[in-house]
Amino acid sequence: MSERKVLQGNIIVAKAAISAGCNFFAGYPITPSSEVAQYLSKEFPQMGRDFIQMEDEISALGACIGASLSGKKVLTATSGPGFSLMQEHLGFAVMAEIPLVIVNVMRGGPSTGIPTKPSQADMMQTRWGTHGDHPIIVLYPAFSDEIFSETIRAFNLSEKFWNPVILLLDEVIAKAHEDIEIPEKKDINIYKEKVNVIKDLNIYDRNIGENPPRVDFFKGYPIHIDGLEHDSHGWPTSDPVIADKMQNLRMQKIYHYQDEIIKFNEYHMEDAEIMVFAFGVSARAALNAVKEARDEGIKVGLFQPLTIWPFPKKALQERFKKIKKILTVEMNMGQIKYEIERVSPDDVKKKTLLRANGIPFTPKEIVNSIREFTK
Amino acid sequence: MNKYEKYIRYQTFPTPWCPGCGDGIVLKSIAMAFSDLDIDPNDIIVVAGIGCSGRMPTFFNTNTLHTTHGRALTFATGVKLSRPDKLVVVISGDGDALAIGGNHLIHAARRNIGIKMILINNGVYGMTGGQVSPLTPQKFVTETTPYGNIEPKFHPAELLIAARATFVARETVNRTIQLKEVIKKSFQHKGFSVVEAISNCHINLGRKNNMKNPVKMAKWIAERTVTKAQFEKMTPAERDHKYPVGILQENTDRYEYSELYHKHIVTAAKESAKKNKKK
Ligand SMILES: Cc1ncc(C[n+]2csc(CCOP(=O)(O)OP(=O)(O)O)c2C)c(N)n1
Ligand code: SF4
Numbered sequence: 001m002s003e004r005k006v007l008q009g010n011i012i013v014a015k016a017a018i019s020a021g022c023n024f025f026a027g028y029p030i031t032p033s034s035e036v037a038q039y040l041s042k043e044f045p046q047m048g049r050d051f052i053q054m055e056d057e058i059s060a061l062g063a064c065i066g067a068s069l070s071g072k073k074v075l076t077a078t079s080g081p082g083f084s085l086m087q088e089h090l091g092f093a094v095m096a097e098i099p100l101v102i103v104n105v106m107r108g109g110p111s112t113g114i115p116t117k118p119s120q121a122d123m124m125q126t127r128w129g130t131h132g133d134h135p136i137i138v139l140y141p142a143f144s145d146e147i148f149s150e151t152i153r154a155f156n157l158s159e160k161f162w163n164p165v166i167l168l169l170d171e172v173i174a175k176a177h178e179d180i181e182i183p184e185k186k187d188i189n190i191y192k193e194k195v196n197v198i199k200d201l202n203i204y205d206r207n208i209g210e211n212p213p214r215v216d217f218f219k220g221y222p223i224h225i226d227g228l229e230h231d232s233h234g235w236p237t238s239d240p241v242i243a244d245k246m247q248n249l250r251m252q253k254i255y256h257y258q259d260e261i262i263k264f265n266e267y268h269m270e271d272a273e274i275m276v277f278a279f280g281v282s283a284r285a286a287l288n289a290v291k292e293a294r295d296e297g298i299k300v301g302l303f304q305p306l307t308i309w310p311f312p313k314k315a316l317q318e319r320f321k322k323i324k325k326i327l328t329v330e331m332n333m334g335q336i337k338y339e340i341e342r343v344s345p346d347d348v349k350k351k352t353l354l355r356a357n358g359i360p361f362t363p364k365e366i367v368n369s370i371r372e373f374t375k
Numbered sequence: 376m377n378k379y380e381k382y383i384r385y386q387t388f389p390t391p392w393c394p395g396c397g398d399g400i401v402l403k404s405i406a407m408a409f410s411d412l413d414i415d416p417n418d419i420i421v422v423a424g425i426g427c428s429g430r431m432p433t434f435f436n437t438n439t440l441h442t443t444h445g446r447a448l449t450f451a452t453g454v455k456l457s458r459p460d461k462l463v464v465v466i467s468g469d470g471d472a473l474a475i476g477g478n479h480l481i482h483a484a485r486r487n488i489g490i491k492m493i494l495i496n497n498g499v500y501g502m503t504g505g506q507v508s509p510l511t512p513q514k515f516v517t518e519t520t521p522y523g524n525i526e527p528k529f530h531p532a533e534l535l536i537a538a539r540a541t542f543v544a545r546e547t548v549n550r551t552i553q554l555k556e557v558i559k560k561s562f563q564h565k566g567f568s569v570v571e572a573i574s575n576c577h578i579n580l581g582r583k584n585n586m587k588n589p590v591k592m593a594k595w596i597a598e599r600t601v602t603k604a605q606f607e608k609m610t611p612a613e614r615d616h617k618y619p620v621g622i623l624q625e626n627t628d629r630y631e632y633s634e635l636y637h638k639h640i641v642t643a644a645k646e647s648a649k650k651n652k653k654k
């Protein structure tokens with residue numbers, strides 16, 4: 001039986017992680033994400049799973065990587081300042097192709113910023129925060145049931161593609177208690193590796209576009225894992241031909257499968273002449289705004305991306321064939337708007353509604369913006 | 376083939392080390408310790424950070440993990456907690472362990488997590504070309520202390536003991552048999568252990584300080600090596616220039632962290648869950 005409950009957003013993440021089979025958490029307390037750690041510190045030991053509070057976020061992600069390589073399904077949760085500290089090991093996880101899930105409950109920044117107020121200003125940091133070219137998957141739920149399903153999906157994608165996955169949450173959504181229907185176990189789809197496929201030391205040996213196999217320590221093969229550029233054995237190299245191949249292997253494993261990774265919701269888009277592009281808490285206000293504007297006879301729809309990176313370029317370009325106006329709503333000084341500019345043709349009119357002071361948009365503000373856009 | 380060579384990954388040779396570097400001696404000592412204890416290579420993982428010393432895992436035919444500068448202990452903590460049954464060895468340089476990674480070292484010692492650390496102290500940042508490290512002796516010339524080092528070095532054992540480490544030892548690359556034996560002892564210790572191996576970087580430290588070949592550096596190290604008993608009789612001023620060797624701290628009373636977690640916390644949590652269900 002599915003279960004109806006009133007739960008805090010952070011607790012929904014923790015419950016979904018348990019359902020996904022997550023069995024290792026390492027973290028460092030930070031508002032507004034601490035409830036994820038607190039809940040798991042109580043639940044995990046009861047299930048014989050591992051929980052550890054580390055000395056900082058760098059070590060938290062380091063411990064997660066060590067555990068992931070030892071066969072665990074791992075999670076950490078943090079917010080702005082902690083997420084900044086995690087960039088070093090996020091890069092390691094991309095380089096060495098380690099599955100793990102990082103929850104970043106965004107708060108006002110930069111620096112210590114406004115710890116208790118929402119913000120959507122880490123959008124570009126999630127894409128380019130760590131140094132070097134790297135592929136990344138970033139998911140961003142807006143509604144309580146999506147928090148559950150996207151957490152499950154984050155684990156599935158990380159396991160399938162051997163890449164870290166970042167789950168973004170808004171401070172208000174993470175902290176609010178909301179109604180949710182927790183699905184039944186049989187209705188939760190968990191990605192299962194077919195078999196443990198290590199058959200020799202050539203652990204990174206595959207063709208461009210192919211999924212990497214699962215590699216764990218202690219499976220009878222003396223494997224090597226390295227943050228240095230490496231050959232198919234994982235052994236360090238600076239050979240330009242091999243480096244070129246490895247860079248492409250890592251990038252393409254995500255871009256080759258982007259249709260499978262990219263997910264979004266559309267509301268009232270059938271005959272829309274204006275598209276509102278909004279995510280997280282801004283999408284919730286935008287949905288109400290779209291309904292109100294529709295009542296006034298304005299043909300407007302909402303495009304709510306659940307996958308932020310890779311960016312839903314193809315889907316948007318399809319919509320731009322008919323829709324010639326896009327309103328981007330984001331709680332920052334303008335980040336995703338540049339991505340919209342990059343993917344949209346010149347004949348599409350672009351408007352933005354931006355704010356970075358910790359106060360979420362109201363539907364009324366968005367309706368006003370939509371009205372202006374009709375002129 | 377010698378017995379210990381089963382633990383060496385010859386496919387990844389040559390090593391990047393300069394001829395005569397102490398890192399090779401440490402590599403062999405660790406492999407011989409594995410061999411003497413006859414541990415299955417599949418039950419061993421060697422983890423390291425970044426540095427000349429950090430390159431060492433590549434050359435062990437066991438599970439190996441080359442991580443980030445100063446943070447090998449954090450990865451190793453995740454491994455040990457996940458697989459308490461495995462021998463988790465961390466190799467670290469003096470800069471790696473005591474500058475950038477100092478905080479992780481304190482907390483690994485405090486937790487008493489069963490990681491076996493080998494701290495290779497060559498008193499300098501070898502890999503990056505010879506800059507000052509927290510363990511460079513005072514007055515030494517390095518790439519970033521061209522007028523002589525004004526910062527005092529410190530004795531890692533004192534820091535570790537203050538952080539409640541349960542096994543701390545020190546040896547030098549001159550004393551290969553003792554080095555191997557103390558590494559073996561540390562592998563048999565249940566909690567966190569650190570074996571500091573005083574080593575030579577004649578290329579990036581020796582050269583600038585009138586010790587440009589490994590023999591000169593070996594002599595310099597030998598002149599500074601004293602037993603723990605000799606050391607204890609010295610005045611603080613005399614101590615500053617000496618390296619006491621042997622086991623400096625051994626305490627078997629405390630539980631190892633992952634054992635404590637799995638025995639104590641997991642049991643307590645399960646009992647509490649049962650009680651709550653009855654209510
Ligand atoms: C975050 C970061 N900062 C700086 C470096 C550059 N770096 C590489 S090794 C090293 C110091 C190595 O010294 P030590 O730990 O004593 O090892 P050794 O080479 O002497 O064995 C530094 C500063 C790095 N790799 N990563
Ligand atoms: S630079 Fe120094 S520490 Fe590095 S390999 Fe050469 S001698 Fe050894």
Ligand SMILES: [Mg+2]
Pocket residue numbers: 426468469470495496497498499500501508
């Ligand atoms: Mg050094």
